[in-house]
Amino acid sequence: MELRNYMELVADEALGRMLVDREDVCKCEHCRKDALALVLNRLPAKYIVTDKGRIMTKIKETEVQFQADIIRELVKALEIIKKSPRHNLNV
Numbered sequence: 001m002e003l004r005n006y007m008e009l010v011a012d013e014a015l016g017r018m019l020v021d022r023e024d025v026c027k028c029e030h031c032r033k034d035a036l037a038l039v040l041n042r043l044p045a046k047y048i049v050t051d052k053g054r055i056m057t058k059i060k061e062t063e064v065q066f067q068a069d070i071i072r073e074l075v076k077a078l079e080i081i082k083k084s085p086r087h088n089l090n091v
């Protein structure tokens with residue numbers, strides 16, 4: 001069994017979908033993780049205990065509940081990344 005932050009899983013999936021349509025934002029791993037960190041610092045963590053097989057089903061079931069909040073925070077995060085990407089900094 002695994003302890004996972006459910007919010008992280010949903011936000012990561014939503015970020016992936018959003019970046020498909022965004023030609024203006026860098027998609028490197030550093031920028032993706034920065035965007036995810038910004039979003040997750042603003043949203044409450046939702047920990048769940050799960051096995052790997054069931055986790056995707058769970059996401060589909062309750063995704064809608066948090067989707068609006070996550071999308072709103074993702075849009076803000078991408079604006080921040082776009083203005084000042086940190087991928088060239090050794091931090």
Ligand SMILES: [Zn+2]
Pocket residue numbers: 026027028029030031032085087
């Ligand atoms: Zn980048």
